[in-house]
Amino acid sequence: MWLLLxxxxxxxxxxxxxxxxxxxxxxxxxxxxxYVIVNLPGGETAFITPNGAAPGLGDLWKTPPPxxxxxxxxxxxxxxxxxxxxxxxxxxxSSQVERxxxxxxxxxxxxxxxxxxxxRRLATSYSGFGYNVMYMYDPSEWDWQxxxxxxxxxxxxPDRWLAVDSYYGIxxxxxYYEAPWSFDDMKYLDYINPRWRxx
Numbered sequence: 183m184w185l186l187l188x189x190x191x192x193x194x195x196x197x198x199x200x201x202x203x204x205x206x207x208x209x210x211x212x213x214x215x216x217y218v219i220v221n222l223p224g225g226e227t228a229f230i231t232p233n234g235a236a237p238g239l240g241d242l243w244k245t246p247p248p249x250x251x252x253x254x255x256x257x258x259x260x261x262x263x264x265x266x267x268x269x270x271x272x273x274x275x276s277s278q279v280e281r282x283x284x285x286x287x288x289x290x291x292x293x294x295x296x297x298x299x300x301x302r303r304l305a306t307s308y309s310g311f312g313y314n315v316m317y318m319y320d321p322s323e324w325d326w327q328x329x330x331x332x333x334x335x336x337x338x339x340p341d342r343w344l345a346v347d348s349y350y351g352i353x354x355x356x357x358y359y360e361a362p363w364s365f366d367d368m369k370y371l372d373y374i375n376p377r378w379r380x381x
Contacts, residue, residue, distance in 0.1 A: 183209060183220070187230070188238045195232045200240055204230075217247050264373060268364040270316070270333045272354070273342035279313075279334055280344075283352055286311070290349040297330040300348020302368050304332050308346075313337070318345070318361040319371065330371075331358065 186207055195203070197213040204211035210221040211230075218240070220228045229243035231250075241247075273279075286307060292300035305315045314335035322328030331353070333343040345358035363374050 183222075183228070184242065187240050187242075190239050191237070192239060193235045195239055197232060200230060200232050203239065216250050217243070259370065259373060263365060263367070264370050265364040267360070267362060268316075268318075269360045270343040270345075271341065272356070272359050273336045273339045273344055278338055279336050280352060283346065287351075289351040292348050294349050295327070297348055301330045301332050304346055304348055305368070308332070308334050316343075316364050316366050317368065317371070318358070319363040319365070319374065320361050321363070321374065333359065
């Protein structure tokens with residue numbers, strides 16, 4: 183059987199076709215999902231998977247082979263990692279976060295226009311203090327340089343947030359509580375902004 187499999191090539195053969203090929207050559211072969219099971223004389227069983235562009239028609243296995251790796255698009259981040267058009271509910275007056283901000287930070291945290299570094303520093307610090315933090319991102323356009331800031335969930339008012347700009351500090355302006363994009367980890371910013379390559 184191995185000589186038979188090694189003597190032919192077909193990069194597109196699938197399990198059904200491989201089982202048919204073996205059957206017309208006298209083997210007791212049945213396709214099972216992505217592989218072929220062959221009952222050999224003497225009670226032994228062999229498993230064969232089509233091997234595509236590798237030499238021969240298939241690979242032999244002593245035990246059922248693992249499922250093939252998925253082909254085509256595969257999701258690389260959780261489905262809810264990036265939130266589109268979020269609206270965070272502004273907290274009532276919360277002295278806890280305002281006091282924390284005044285005690286721990288001197289604004290501006292970074293120079294104007296350096297919101298990427300400033301927001302990351304704010305998020306790292308607030309997370310270290312035990313707060314839930316989300317990034318808010320408004321991408322750049324032809325007449326707008328874009329902006330990045332954070333919203334901090336207040337412990338005294340769950341699911342209520344205070345927006346913090348790395349340059350201006352706490353923001354009560356409604357515009358700071360909604361944005362085109364939001365995420366909880368800076369690494370997701372790269373999934374929103376395309377990376378252009380020069381050929």
